[in-house]
Amino acid sequence: MLIERLYPIWRECPGNQSVRTNFTDHADKGAPAFPLVPAVDYPSVDTMEAALATPTRKRSKDMAADVITTFFDGEIHHHVTSLSSFLAPGGSAA
Numbered sequence: 001m002l003i004e005r006l007y008p009i010w011r012e013c014p015g016n017q018s019v020r021t022n023f024t025d026h027a028d029k030g031a032p033a034f035p036l037v038p039a040v041d042y043p044s045v046d047t048m049e050a051a052l053a054t055p056t057r058k059r060s061k062d063m064a065a066d067v068i069t070t071f072f073d074g075e076i077h078h079h080v081t082s083l084s085s086f087l088a089p090g091g092s093a094a
Helices: 002-012 045-052 055-068
Strands: 018-023 036-041
Touching (some): 002 036, 002 055, 045 055
């Protein structure tokens, strides 16, 4: 239900290069709940900021709040992060 409703909207965000979703499978005892962590890649901060200013973003926020609050009692936060990837010794790229 969650992915079926939100993923198409996230894909509509102008300029995005990919959309990934992470769900919490396990957490340390007492850790705060992060039931859903979507990640949308943009080629630049300017492109991301333009996408965040669109009506698509507003629709996404409204729908996410609707859907997520049926599974989660807490606050929804938006974070902008940077990705760094490092291979473990003997590892290979995915």
